[in-house]
Amino acid sequence: MQLKTKKKAAVSLNKKTFWQRCCEQKVLILMSVPLVLLKILFAYVPLVGWSMAFQNYKPAKGLFDQQWVGLDKFKFLFSDNVFLHDIRNTLAMSVINLVLGFVTAIILAILLNELKNMFFKRSIQTISYMPHFLSWIIVVGIVQNVLSTDSGIVNDLLLRFGIINSPVNFLGEPKYFWGIVGAANVWKEVGWNTIIYLASMSSIDPSLYEAAAVDGAGRFSKMIHVTLPAIKGTIVILLIMNIGHILDAGFEVQYLLGSGPVQDVSETIDIFVLKYGMQMNDYSLGTAAGIFKSVISIILVFSANWLSGKLGEERLI
Amino acid sequence: MSLSKLKKQSPADIAFNIFLAIFMILLVIITLYPIVNTIAISFNDGTDTLRGGIYLWPRVPTLYNYETIFKTTNLDQAFLVSVARTVIASVLNVFFTSMVAYTLTKRDYVFGKAITLIYVLTMYINAGLIPGYLLNKALGLTNNFWVYIIPGLVSAFDLIIVRTYMKSIPGSLMESAEIDGAGEFTIFIKIMLPLTAPVLATIALFCAVNQWNSWFDTFIYNGSNKNLTTLQYELMKALSTAMNQSGSTQHVANTEAAANQVTPVSIRAAITMVAAVPILCVYPFLQKYFVQGMTLGSVKE
Known part of the structure; x- marks a missing residue:
């Protein structure tokens, strides 16, 4: 006392x-x-x-x-078919980007880790990081170029191998749009996304590989049984972090690539806000749509953070 | 050791190495081809391009596309504005971010915790496009160069990276300066800034790339002001024109009639290259700073 x-x-x-x-x-x-x-x-x-x-x-x-007017704007939003489609598009493109982005980056990182020639590895890394620094506008210009019907390389190759008989207007067909956005994302970000995985692979104890070799493991089973488990923690953390951004499907690429015929599948919530809020001057409706997105995102971030703590990983906040 | 390594080169190993090499070469081709192809188109005659078959180099070489874009569009002004916003924003951001970060390394700073919380929450709370637009408009930031710089000054992400880095610097240097009677601001400028140079280079580069690549703020706030246009915004306008016009065969016939004319496709390629070349040129030399920033950031996250 x-x-x-x-x-x-x-x-x-x-x-x-x-x-x-x-x-x-x-x-x-x-x-x-x-x-x-x-x-x-x-x-x-x-x-x-x-x-x-x-x-x-x-x-x-x-x-x-x-x-x-109370909740009238929100009631209108959720009875509006355009907005409901926009939610669907946002979620679909997010999930496609998330899955494609993770799978391709993990595969590339594991394969890069197998390269023994340092000069070759460094050069590949330098080249594969590069598209990350190009703006979406440049990337969209390149995508239009590659997929164009008169001179695009994709149509050119498909015609040459006899897979199609006449050029396909990829950017004008709704059924290809989500795939094109996913592929463009992979092209731009796959190299960059390997950085964190490669960093966590560099801390793997080499004796683990030797032990696996003694047990008769080949290259492939070493990748599956040593490298992959070693980056599991990193994968989980990144996955959880990204779930908080599931409504950020991107905006630029859809806005720039989404022309008339594909509008029904290309518009995201962000584009809805821009269109109604800024271009049609319905500030109230645009703000309501923005709030919906912000609130869902905050809930997701905090639940992801909670989940991360539950799983024994470091908390993000 | 080397003998045992040689022994281990089983046929499966060799096959795997070949597969690996082919995979990596394909990756390089897929990454570089679209860029090289765009360069080729930008140097090729516009009407000739529409016949197809341009791959790695121009068939009818010309500088006409570049001449046209510099003559008809506002590209030189746009280039100046892009450079100005990139330089000014990077310098101000580095200085102000490190200044705030420095105060947060002081354990007994009265507002330390509150400031950290205020910044960290901004990573998750976003008021959205329209409230932000109305605020900037009310503050007179429309039709104003400073809308590119001020609203984004000092980001939470940069602040955390710099603060983490500063905390790893041993405090003894600062303490001895304090004993010599140096004030906080002097210590920050003379001792802390030089010691944090590597991480400051990283955040300066991230900021520079963001500034160089952004177009949406120009579109929303300064779209009607020719003097404040940026390179990416001009490219975006060229892109939407090309989008609306290309793809129809009738258009091809029309342009073929008029010889030595630029087409939306060739203009698009030329502007794409003008916007991309500065980044493509500096990127390989600065790569290590970018990678360092990524790994530093992920440590904290």
């Missing part, structure tokens, strides 16, 4: 008041607080605008003089 009071006294002696500490640290405060206020302005103040989703927002009036 006595000890406790003594400790308390010592603490209060050391503990200066809040203002004293602020005065002492005024330089630190000057170095950080103005920038934090800027961040609050651009990241948190716009949240006030979420009230537009519950109003019939008219730009002429102030934000708080609007007519309140």
Whole structure:
């Protein structure tokens, strides 16, 4: 008991008041607080605008003089076929990108890890990382070029091998669209996505491979039984992190590639927000769609974080 | 050792190595061919391209596509704006991010925890396009160059990377400077900044690539202002024109009638290359910084 009071006294002696500490640290405060206020302005103040989703927002009036309509905008959204299709498209393209992205990056990383010639390995890595740095606009330009009906290499090869008889307009057919977006994503990101896997493979104990060799394991079974288990933790963490972004199917590639005939399968939630909110000036409806996406994303991120903790992996937040 | 290695080269091993080599070569071809093909088309006569059969080099070489885009579009201004936003944003971001990160390495800083929380939450909370647009509009950031720079200043991701790196630097250097009577800001500028140079290079490069590649902010905020257009936005406009016009045979016939004319396809290829070449040129030399940033970031995540 006595000890406790003594400790308390010592603490209060050391503990200066809040203002004293602020005065002492005024330089630190000057170095950080103005920038934090800027961040609050651009990241948190716009949240006030979420009230537009519950109003019939008219730009002429102030934000708080609007007519309140409750959940009408949300009710309209979920009875709107276009929006429901957009949710479907977003989820479909996300899942395709997620699965394709993971599988291809893991396979490539494992194969790169098998290359023994360092110069060859480095060159392949340099080349395969490169498309990551090209903007989506450039990539879309390249995709249009590769798939074009008059001079595209894909049609050229398919015709040459007799798989098709006349050029296919890939970008004009809804049934190919999701696949094209998935393939473009793989082309752009597969090399880049191997970086983290390669980093975690570099810490594998070489004696594991030797032990496997003694047991008579070939190259292939070493990849399956040594390399793959060693990066399992990394795969799980990345997978969980990506699930939080399942509604971020991307926006640029769909916006740039999605022309009239494929609109029904190309439009994502982000494009819906852009179209209704910005181009048709229905701020309320656009904001409502944006809120739907943000709220689902936050729920997913926090559940993923919780799941990550449950599985004994490091928490993300 | 080498003998046992030689012994292990079973036929299966050799077959696997051959498969590996072929796979990697295919990967390189799939990665590079579309880019090389676009270069070839950009240097080939526009109407000739529409006949097809351009693969790795131009058949009717010409600089006409490039001449046309520099004459008819606003490309030189766009190039200047792109360079300006890339340079200014990278410099400001590096300086401000490291400054905030430095204050967060001080364990007894009164606002340390609150600031970290404020930044980290921005990674998950996103108000969305329209509220953000209305805010920027209210702040006078439409038709304004600074809309490219200010709203994105100091990202949470960069801040965490830099703070993690700074924390790994031994504190003794800073302490001795403090004893010599140096203030916090002086210590930050004279000691911390030089010591964190590698990670600052990384975040500068990420920022530069993002700035160089973005077009959406131009589209939303400055689309109508010719003086504030960017390279990627000009490319995006060229792309949508090409999209609406190409693919119809009637169009091919029309352009064939007019000789030595550019077509949307060749224009698109030329602008694609103008936007891509700066990145393609600098990327191989800076690769190690990018990779370092990825691994640093993933450690924290």
